[in-house]
């Protein structure tokens with residue numbers, strides 16, 4: 001069950017961060033938007049790798065820094081099977097109009113899962129859509145290998 005209160009992990013390795021991604025994956029329902037916040041190298045892509053793997057995605061997961069968006073097909077669990085997982089990285093986004101070009105609002109309307117690296121960039125525009133579930137994950141490097149990871153649901157009922 002997804003926690004209604006914010007929750008936190010202390011990760012000591014990329015593998016532990018992937019495991020946090022897998023745990024978050026187990027809470028997913030259709031039409032969920034996950035905002036990932038954290039500096040360069042904080043472990044955002046690593047967390048998504050664990051999340052995608054838990055959804056039965058076998059392709060390699062890399063940051064879509066140049067293409068802005070990668071699309072995967074979810075294989076499991078049954079409740080999500082066949083839905084798209086979109087992985088966005090807004091690091092290079094210069095302006096709100098690029099979000100339109102990207103068609104983020106259309107991606108969001110397909111009922112799948114959208115995960116956004118550098119979600120800080122959305123402060124320029126806000127989130128152009130109301131998903132059923134809106135979550136934020138914040139990664140903070142504490143040392144070379146240690147990361148604090150904080151999960152918070154921004155869903156209306158827990159806001």
Ligand SMILES: Nc1ncnc2c1ncn2[C@@H]1O[C@H](COP(=O)(O)OP(=O)(O)OP(=O)(O)O)[C@@H](O)[C@H]1O
Nearest residue numbers: 011012013014017040041042043044045046145147
């Ligand atoms: N506990 C940890 N969790 C995640 N990554 C870790 C951890 N300890 C060390 N690392 C290293 O930190 C780097 C994290 O890279 P990753 O691409 O996941 O970060 P990112 O937040 O997506 O960066 P970017 O902003 O460039 O997209 C990797 O080289 C990884 O091996």
Ligand SMILES: [Mg+2]
Nearest residue numbers: 044045063117
């Ligand atoms: Mg990344």
